[in-house]
Amino acid sequence: MEELFNKINEQEFDNLCNSVKSCELCPRMASSQRILSRASGSVSAKIMFIAEAPGRLGADQSAIPLHGDKTGHNFEALLKFANLERSELFITNAVLCNPRDTDGNNSTPTKSEIFNCTKFLKSQIELINPEIIVTLGATALHALNLIEPHSLSLKINVRTVNTWLQKKLIPLYHPGQRAMLHRSLANQRSDYQFVNDTFKQLSRKTSYRISKTSLLKEDILAIVSYILNKQKLTYFALHKIFYLIEYNSFLNFGHRLTTAYIIRQKDGPYCTDLHINRLRNSIDGLQTKFISKTSFVVYKEKESLFASTDDLSDKLSDETTKMIDYVLEKYGAKSNASLKRSVYFTRPMRNILFYENNHKINLYNTPIQFVDQFTLAT
Ligand code: SF4
Numbered sequence: 313m314e315e316l317f318n319k320i321n322e323q324e325f326d327n328l329c330n331s332v333k334s335c336e337l338c339p340r341m342a343s344s345q346r347i348l349s350r351a352s353g354s355v356s357a358k359i360m361f362i363a364e365a366p367g368r369l370g371a372d373q374s375a376i377p378l379h380g381d382k383t384g385h386n387f388e389a390l391l392k393f394a395n396l397e398r399s400e401l402f403i404t405n406a407v408l409c410n411p412r413d414t415d416g417n418n419s420t421p422t423k424s425e426i427f428n429c430t431k432f433l434k435s436q437i438e439l440i441n442p443e444i445i446v447t448l449g450a451t452a453l454h455a456l457n458l459i460e461p462h463s464l465s466l467k468i469n470v471r472t473v474n475t476w477l478q479k480k481l482i483p484l485y486h487p488g489q490r491a492m493l494h495r496s497l498a499n500q501r502s503d504y505q506f507v508n509d510t511f512k513q514l515s516r517k518t519s520y521r522i523s524k525t526s527l528l529k530e531d532i533l534a535i536v537s538y539i540l541n542k543q544k545l546t547y548f549a550l551h552k553i554f555y556l557i558e559y560n561s562f563l564n565f566g567h568r569l570t571t572a573y574i575i576r577q578k579d580g581p582y583c584t585d586l587h588i589n590r591l592r593n594s595i596d597g598l599q600t601k602f603i604s605k606t607s608f609v610v611y612k613e614k615e616s617l618f619a620s621t622d623d624l625s626d627k628l629s630d631e632t633t634k635m636i637d638y639v640l641e642k643y644g645a646k647s648n649a650s651l652k653r654s655v656y657f658t659r660p661m662r663n664i665l666f667y668e669n670n671h672k673i674n675l676y677n678t679p680i681q682f683v684d685q686f687t688l689a690t
Contacts, residue, residue, distance in 0.1 A: 394504035449486030
């Protein structure tokens with residue numbers, strides 16, 4: 313049921329992105345890139361960050377909110393400091409296009425531009441339905457006031473929890489360089505830590521719901537248990553093999569096997585659903601071994617593990633198990649280095665590298681778009 317709900321949400325979100333693409337409400341941004349897509353984050357995120365507008369050298373280039381320029385770098389460093397994972401958040405802006413002055417530099421969105429875009433901001437909030445909204449800067453806080461009036465001001469209410477539309481609203485300063493003059497880096501770090509602490513407190517109160525969502529979805533669990541029943545893999549290899557199974561399924565069947573969220577990380581594809589804690593939560597008796605500074609081995613004792621998940625892997629179709637067998641046979645025995653090379657040769661990863669090289673940016677933590685081998689990056 314939850315999975316069905318997620319799929320409906322994703323579909324509605326894609327529809328919203330399409331409406332935004334055709335919006336021409338603001339004359340000076342009528343032909344700008346609209347920064348709203350799956351790269352904005354998870355549609356089931358519990359925390360939503362809202363900043364001001366895409367930056368010329370940041371989101372307007374990378375198509376990822378708060379990413380690619382100095383502000384994006386600051387923001388990602390603050391998230392990292394507070395142990396917040398970008399892939400588990402939803403990040404957007406009060407205004408979805410990059411406002412520029414007549415010299416082509418970033419400029420502040422006008423009141424009417426902020427007003428024009430509130431209908432999209434409202435739709436995003438309704439669709440994502442986060443438990444916590446974090447506004448970054450006065451513009452984002454003002455945009456919320458246009459949706460549902462509040463009496464908050466950044467200066468007075470910074471780093472406080474407020475109730476707004478039955479959600480927790482936390483006003484913070486913008487992570488841009490100028491805002492650092494008003495709010496020191498040390499204070500901003502504490503602000504982000506405060507967001508994480510608030511989230512943990514809320515999670516404890518709704519622990520039943522959280523523990524349910526921290527389990528692997530049934531289709532992903534079935535594939536993982538099938539893989540690990542067949543062979544012992546490092547944690548690194550498990551993520552790459554899972555990606556290759558999804559990629560080969562896309563090439564051969566025209567669709568992926570699951571809705572698992574797979575992102576580009578420094579060492580290649582990483583499936584956020586296969587986080588080690590989620591694996592441990594979902595699979596009784598799963599064992600991990602710390603081999604070196606970075607590698608885990610995920611393995612089972614043949615006679616004792618997966619008794620409870622055997623039924624699940626039995627539910628996989630013959631077509632699917634043949635696909636998994638094919639991938640395991642081709643890649644399962646490769647070293648981590650060789651496996652990394654193999655995934656980098658696939659079209660989705662080559663497209664990302666091509667884009668990164670052309671635009672001189674990195675797309676770490678962005679979702680990997682599955683495309684066939686003949687589709688090129690634009
Ligand atoms: S900023 Fe928002 S309202 Fe204005 S053109 Fe872009 S998408 Fe439309």
